[in-house]
Amino acid sequence: MTIESQCEEHPPSTLTVDGHALRLSPGHLARLAGWGMAVDCVAHTYQPEDVAGIRAVFDLARRAGRPVCLRGGGNSYGDAAILQDGVILDLTRMDCVLAWDSDTGIIDLEPGVTIQKLWRFVIADGWWPPVVSGTMFTTMGGCAAMNIHGKNNYKVGPFGEHILEFEFLTPAGDVTTVTPESDPELFYGAIGGAGLLGVFTRIRLQLKKIYSGLLSVEAFATADLQTMADELETRTEKMDYLVGWVDCLADGRAMGRGIVHAARYLPPGDHTRAADTLNISAQELPDKLLGVVPKALLHHFMSPFINNVGVRAINAAKMHSAALQPRSWVHHQSHGGFAFLLDYVPGWKLAYKPGSLIQYQPFVPREAAIAVFEDILRTSQQAGFPPYLGVFKKHRPDEFLLSHAVDGYSLAMDFRVTEDNREKLWALTSRLDELVLAAGGKFYFAKDATLTADNASRFLGEERLTRLRKLKHKLDPENMLQTDLSRRVFGKMEIDKQ
Amino acid sequence: MNLREKCALVVGASSGIGEALARHLGRAGYRVALVARREDELRQTADHINKTAGNEAAFVFPHDVRNVDEVTALFERIFETLGGLSHVYYVAGVMPDVAADEYNFEKDRLMVEVNLLGTIAWLNCAADLFNRLKSGVIVGVGSIAGDRGRKGQPIYNTTKGAQAIYLESLRNRLAVHDNVRVVTIKPGYVETAMMGGKRNLLWMISADEAARRVMLAGDRSRGTVYVPRRWRFVSWVLRAMPSFIFKRLEV
Secondary structure (H helix, E strand, O other), rough: OOEEOOOOOOOOOOOOEEEEEEOOOOHEEEEEOOOOOEEEEEEEOOOOOOOOHHHHHHHHHHHHHOEEEEOOOOOOOOOOOOOOOEEEOOOOOOOOEEEEEEOOOEEEEEEOOOHHHHHHHHHOOOOOOOOOOOOOEEHHHHHHHHHHOOOOHHHHHHHHHHHHEEEEEEEOOEEEOOOOOHHHHHHHHOOOOOOOOOEEEEEEOOOOOOOOEEEEEEEEEEEEEEHHHHHHOOOOOOOEEEEEEEEEOHHHHHHEEEEEEEEEEOOOOOOHHHHHHHHHHHOOOOOOOOEEEEHHHHHHHHHHOOOOOHHHHHHHHHHHHHHHHOOOOOEEEEHHHHHHHHHOOOOHHHHOOOOEEEEEOEEEEHHHHHHHHHHHHHHHHHOOOOOOOEEEEEEEEOOOOOOOOOOOHHHHEEEEEOOOEEEEEHHHHHHHHHHHOOOOOOOOOOOOOOOOOOHHHHHHHHHHHHHHHHHHHHOOOOOOOOOOOHHHEEEEOOOOOO | OOOOOEEEEEEEOOHHHHHHHHHHHHHHHOEEEEEEOHHHHHHHHHHHHHHHHOOEEEEEOOOOOOOOOHHHHHHHHHHHHHOOOOOEEEOOOOOOOOOOOOHHHHHHHHHHHHHHHHHHHHHHHHHHHHHHOOEEEEEOOOOOOHHOOOHHHHHHHHHHHHHHHHHHHHHHHHHHHOOOOEEEEEEEEEEOOHHHHHHHHHHOHHHHHHHHHHHHHHHOOOEOOOOOOHHHHHHHHHHOOOOHHHHHOOO
């Protein structure tokens, strides 16, 4: 079955009134934060509904002499989708499914379509997004620009490897259709290009066929990071998703203990309830805890635990309950329930208030990874900043220009930021950067809030930076596309020095 | 362009508490937008502020708060002129004399327009802006008269009561933002033109003293602030009083 556009004809773009272009009015000013709330900006924000609207925003910004920052769901932890005093081009209103072929699983999407909208649209036909983030509120444009990865990164690569084709709009207003064959340099540069080269206006994705709405999941405790890595390695072939939760407050002999969650798709015929589970309601996360407490309130009750003592207690409880389960315990869980852990408690980040959080996620090659991660945990603990959440994943390299992937592992760690600790925490992460860089590690711009320009060029290397500058010069010679992140890690891009 | 900090808007700045407040804000280093009907009075106050500040710190925007249709555009113009906006004070208010047996709709309409509709028109704009910026302070100057329905001033009491409820709602709406505060000021008797030259009323304070306290509340308070503070106790007693007693009182 093939479905052509699901969208009504767009209403006329709201960015021009009777043919008169809008001005930068205070009515469009807003303070926008990174997802972790630790960094923010004040900027004029526009939400175009079509390509003409995007062009109008670029015109407006050009006339006002302001740079433009692309923004989707705003789920990047740091400053990847904010720009102080800039013009924010928010693409969330361009959220149409343009075409869908349920026989081949090929779908054409506008950049503002969220993973939530995507999976809800296709699940009844037996398909699932090939790569998803820990939250379903990321948009296609954001997923492509940051080239996100999931718990299956070691097996299927990042989001970009499932993009067959995209339409790309440059700040000058030209639109081109790009495939890996038509223009590999642009294809592998724009995906993962952090929104600095142009706007994805249409993305064609190859989805993953599924035969059940449930996954077979195995969960068990591990004593340290090396054991966790070994357990992941033995499951590489058999399992489709692998992730480890790490108790980052445990020290001494318990250092690096955690819980592994491994999941695999159910093959056709393996699961008799397929017809009952391939639907939206079987995937939705419950909105009440124990059927009674609205989860939207939960973050208030979590707040008292967001400190060293509270997190230590919660982590210990998690470890003990995992230890109580039989080692061979295998259960079924919905794709949504397994994938979107970050959405399980809505607004949980608010428990960090009045503070905020940053995530630090280094990617380190296999040989050095465990030693580096243990060093990082020890250094953070000694500095008085134990991470409150640790997530361990396995990765494989990919071909993208600004790739963060390695043949190895990553450990994503949440750090609490307060007014008092901010400076010390930034100093700590720069020490951690040294450990990661010395081991040939990499960083991920969707998470980053602290990396310096020097360290960014050390992990990317001069060759890649030169290629990036060349692309930037070709696609955006006016340097219109910027973000607070690009200013921080690339400076002015020195596009003329290509 | 970074947004400037310490930028204040005072609606009702041509006399009384509003005028004194504008001067206090000017002295405290704020850029101040003065809004009121009487341009000459505004200019005098602005000149005084500018002279004290030594630079152009006060800006005059003649406007009759009954012209609610002008507010959105004027609010944007003020924001752009100041280069930011951190504090919005609504101080405009009228209380014409009303005889004990008088039911004069024109007077009543005036009070509803100035005291209530003006508050809503201006503070809606402020709430929308501060909601987007996730920071800012809204101060509405009401009155202890809004705490009960008295014999003497049915509509004045009504407008001040409704204004207090409106401000409470704004406060609750904006409570999601740690850096947005909505303050309700309830002054007792203040020596202003509104009091028609009456003096020696209970705990009466000067407009200057009232303005000083309003500015202090704008700097740090949340919720409702009585000016002076002891009126809170009086108000508590009055609100707790049963109707059959209250209606016999001459307050």
